[in-house]
Amino acid sequence: MQAVSIRNVQKQYGKVPVLKALNLDIAAGDFTVLLGASGCGKSTLLSIIAGLEDPTEGRVMIGERDVTLLPPKARNIAMVFQSYALYPTMTVEQNMSFGLRMAGQPKAEIGRRLQWxxxxxxxxxxxxxxxxxxxxxxxxxVAIGRAIVREADIYLFDEPLSNLDAKLRAEMRMEIRKLHQRLGATMVYVTHDQVEAMTMATRIAVMRHGVVEQYDTPKAIYDQPQTLYVAGFIGSPGMNFLHGRLQQDAAGPQIVVGGQAISLNGYGFRQAPAAPLDAVLGVRPEDLSLAGTGQALLKGVAVESCELLGADTIVWLQAGEQRLALRCSPAQAPEAGSRVDLHFEVARASVFDRATEQRL
Ligand SMILES: Nc1ncnc2c1ncn2[C@@H]1O[C@H](COP(=O)(O)OP(=O)(O)OP(=O)(O)O)[C@@H](O)[C@H]1O
Ligand SMILES: [Mg+2]
Incomplete structure (x- = not known):
């Protein structure tokens, strides 16, 4: 069942389009993270779901109900704002119970939910x-508590952890995740922090310039990015991109990068291109390794420098014009200034059409 359906929602402020015919179907019980760079429209979309903003065009459904024209109060949602928005003159208990008291809930029921x-x-x-x-x-x-004492159909969070230090953030990430499991509720959570998105979401909607580029599980977003933008946005260091010419020869598909032909046999093309085209080969730093004998896919790559991170090392490489990162254990790190051959599993790579930026 869909808990929230966003149908062709557009939002304009004056002439400026902020959301562009955006579609998103959020299943009941999902923990959906809206992820994207600053200004891409995450908060605007959340406010439209909450009813704090009206869409310029399109419909918002909550369950079976079309709520496009309903005020926030009639939507049975609970929202946590980035700014907390607590009442300064009230105690924690009064802040948390305010909504329930306004709704005329019996005292015993309020007490029971507060305690929980x-x-x-x-x-x-x-x-x-x-x-x-x-x-x-x-x-x-407290801001989270005030939201969850309400038995809402949908819980909305706008960067609720942004003001916390790293340790508390990690703790709260875990608490909110546990909360989602316990409540089994539908949650929509805005962040621009990809670690939050990867660790908390059941599904991530990667947004860019007012559209959703991909809506998928964290694993699918990471392993099978559908666009060059999604591939580059998730991961640190980011996915390595090698620009080349994709073509077919007798032995199968290959990409020619800086004069070296790399066989793409074993890559799961969604649609294998008929004619040669400019393409981008994407390989995650942890999927790149130093080649054993006979394994080399990219030869004679220069080692620029090594960054010790503790548990592992990032090796920065220069392949022609293109800078690459390779993640390995400190014991495996090559010497800066040397040249190495590289290997990767073709099945784990991503290939994009350079013109359309779509996965091939
Ligand atoms: N009331 C408004 N009038 C005009 N432009 C607005 C208004 N509210 C938001 N915008 C613009 O809409 C765009 C999207 O804003 P939004 O707050 O949704 O971004 P966001 O993805 O939440 O970004 P951030 O990560 O910085 O919070 C921005 O370019 C912003 O300047
Ligand atoms: Mg925002």
Whole structure:
């Protein structure tokens, strides 16, 4: 069942298009992360789902209901804002119960839900405090608590962890993930942090310039990016891109990069191109390795430098004009200044049409 359907939604501010005929179907129970660079329209889309903004064109469905014209109150959604938006004069307990009291919930029911949320978010000791007397992370948890005590159909989060330090972020990532599992609720979560997206989402919608470029599981987004943009956006260091000419010869498909022909036998082409074309071969740093005897796909690549990260090493290479990164264990790292041959599994690579930037 679809929990949220975005149908051809457009949003313009004056003449400026922010969302362009955007379509997205979010299944019930999914944890969908809207991921993309600053300004691509993530918050705008979330606000349109919440009813805080109206689309210029298109429809928004929640379950079977067309909610396009309904105010936020009538949508049964709960939202956590980046800014927390807590009431400064109220205690934690009053902040968290405010929505329930306004909705006229019985006292016993309010008490039961507060206790549940306080325990889950470890807010028990702070219930009588005011927001000013809490740390940033505690405030963030109160904002989340205020949302989850409501039994909403959909929970919306806009960069809720952006103001936390790295350690607390990692903890809160885990707590929100657990919360999703326990509630089994549909969640839509905005971030530009790809680690958050990869670790929390059941599905990631990668957005760019007001459209969704790919909506898929984190694994599919990482292993089978459908566009050059998605391939480059996820991963650090990013996917290596080798520009070349894709052609067929007697032995099968190959890409010629800087005068070297690399066989693409074993690559799962979606549509094998009939005529030669300019293409981009993408290989993740961890899929690139130093070639053993007879394995070399790229020969005589110059080693520029090595970056020790602790558990592994990033080796920076220069293949003609193209800079490459290779991830390996520190013991395997070659000497800077030497030349090496490289190998990778063709089946794990990505090949894109350079003109359309689509996966081939
Ligand atoms: N009220 C407005 N009037 C005009 N332009 C707006 C308005 N609100 C947003 N925009 C523009 O719409 C675009 C998308 O904004 P949005 O807030 O959705 O981006 P975002 O993807 O959430 O970015 P960030 O990661 O920086 O929060 C931006 O270019 C922004 O300047
Ligand atoms: Mg935003």
């Amino acid at each position: 949320a306080a325990e889950l978010l470890q807010l028990g000791p702070y219930m009588a405090r005011k927001p000013a007397d809490l740390s940033g992370g505690q405030r963030q948890r």
